[in-house]
Structures are given as C-alpha cells and as structure tokens.
Amino acid sequence: GAGVSQTPSNKVTEKGKYVELRCDPISGHTALYWYRQSLGQGPEFLIYFQGTGAADDSGLPNDRFFAVRPEGSVSTLKIQRTERGDSAVYLCASTREGAGGETQYFGPGTRLLVL
Amino acid sequence: AQSVTQPDIHITVSEGASLELRCNYSYGATPYLFWYVQSPGQGLQLLLKYFSGDTLVQGIKGFEAEFKRSQSSFNLRKPSVHWSDAAEYFCAVAPDSSYKLIFGSGTRLLVRP
Numbered sequence: 074g075a076g077v078s079q080t081p082s083n084k085v086t087e088k089g090k091y092v093e094l095r096c097d098p099i100s101g102h103t104a105l106y107w108y109r110q111s112l113g114q115g116p117e118f119l120i121y122f123q124g125t126g127a128a129d130d131s132g133l134p135n136d137r138f139f140a141v142r143p144e145g146s147v148s149t150l151k152i153q154r155t156e157r158g159d160s161a162v163y164l165c166a167s168t169r170e171g172a173g174g175e176t177q178y179f180g181p182g183t184r185l186l187v188l
Numbered sequence: 189a190q191s192v193t194q195p196d197i198h199i200t201v202s203e204g205a206s207l208e209l210r211c212n213y214s215y216g217a218t219p220y221l222f223w224y225v226q227s228p229g230q231g232l233q234l235l236l237k238y239f240s241g242d243t244l245v246q247g248i249k250g251f252e253a254e255f256k257r258s259q260s261s262f263n264l265r266k267p268s269v270h271w272s273d274a275a276e277y278f279c280a281v282a283p284d285s286s287y288k289l290i291f292g293s294g295t296r297l298l299v300r301p
Contacts, residue, residue: 115291173285179231
C-alpha cells in the first residue's frame with residue numbers, strides 16, 4: 074500500500090485479556106518501529122525491527138509485551154494479561170533502512186482501551 | 189536526564205497571524221531534530237528535520253524551524269497560519285544520530301477564524 078496501515082483502528086478489551094495489534098509497513102521498508110502514545114503525551118519508543126529480528130526492544134515496559142515480524146514485513150504487537158494502564162494509542166512506523174535520521178512514516182495507530 | 193520539552197500545552201492564534209512553537213532539548217551533542225504534526229485520526233506527518241548545516245530549515249506547508257545550539261532549542265515557525273493548521277505538533281530528537289525518536293509532550297494549536 075501507499076502508507077503504513079494498522080489494524081484494528083480501535084480495540085476494546087477487558088482487563089486480563091490478550092490482544093494483538095497489527096502493522097503493515099510501507100512496501101520495501103526493512104525497518105519497523107512500535108511506539109505507544111498515552112493521553113496527553115508524545116509517543117514513546119517500544120521496539121525496533123530490522124528485517125525479521127528485534128534489534129532494540131528496550132522500550133517494552135514488561136514481559137507482557139511482545140512483538141514479532143516473522144517474514145520481515147507485517148508485524149504484530151502482542152499484549153498478554155492486559156491492564157487498564159495499557160490503554161493508549163499504539164503507533165507503528167517504518168523506514169527504508171533503519172539508519173539514524175531517516176524519516177519515520179507513521180500509521181494512523183490503534184487505539185486500545187482496556188476496561 | 190535526557191528530555192525534550194515543549195513548554196506550551198495549548199496555543200491559540202488567529203488565522204493569518206504568525207506562529208512560533210517552542211522546543212528545548214537536553215542532550216550533550218547535537219542530536220537529529222524533527223517536527224511532526226498529528227491531525228485527528230491521522231498518523232504523525234514529518235514537517236521538517238535538521239541534521240547539520242544551515243540552522244534555518246524549511247519544511248512542508250510553509251513551516252520553518254531554527255536550530256539554536258546556545259539555547260538547545262529548535263523552535264517551529266510559520267508566518268501566516270491557516271485554519272487547516274489546527275492540529276497537535278510534536279518536537280522529537282534522535283540522540284546520538286540514532287533511529288530512536290524521543291518526543292516532547294506536544295503542543296495543541298487552535299486557530300481562531
């Protein structure tokens with residue numbers, strides 16, 4: 074597609090449930106990033122993929138969060154045993170190479186609400 | 189601690205008036221600097237970025253930003269605001285020339301007709 078797409082656009086779940094958020098990057102982009110944006114805040118870095126591997130997962134808040142990118146294209150962010158504090162907009166971005174300073178192209182985000 | 193500060197949570201300007209959004213960062217060396225805009229229901233869009241060279245950077249939609257090393261600032265400006273500029277604006281830095289963006293908390297721009 075022309076841009077980064079994310080599905081679903083909205084997700085409502087109950088505390089303790091498992092959720093998966095999907096990101097489809099720009100075709101040909103090898104680098105993919107996940108950010109989390111809480112209400113009234115700027116996005117915070119979660120994880121960075123170069124190809125299929127997670128090159129930097131230092132932003133994942135705890136072991137309930139996990140992300141995969143098995144074929145080097147689509148990525149899935151997985152959250153286990155969701156908590157109300159996980160409610161946020163989850164943003165995905167991609168770049169051609171993953172080099173510093175590249176323009177990161179963002180998707181519209183998935184708004185997650187944990188009740 | 190490393191941080192990006194956008195001191196204005198909200199700014200309201202009249203259509204046609206000039207605009208300046210402030211951004212300060214605290215890093216030892218000059219990081220890569222960015223301004224993004226976020227409209228409701230849309231992803232973040234890059235307005236402009238600075239790596240080195242001329243400290244006045246031109247971006248899309250008539251925006252410009254000036255890097256001032258002595259003040260650790262990267263303020264965004266526009267000489268004449270349009271109603272369609274109403275959105276949230278984020279300053280971001282990439283420390284150590286890295287891929288990891290550190291965002292400020294944003295400034296919401298409201299435009300009076």
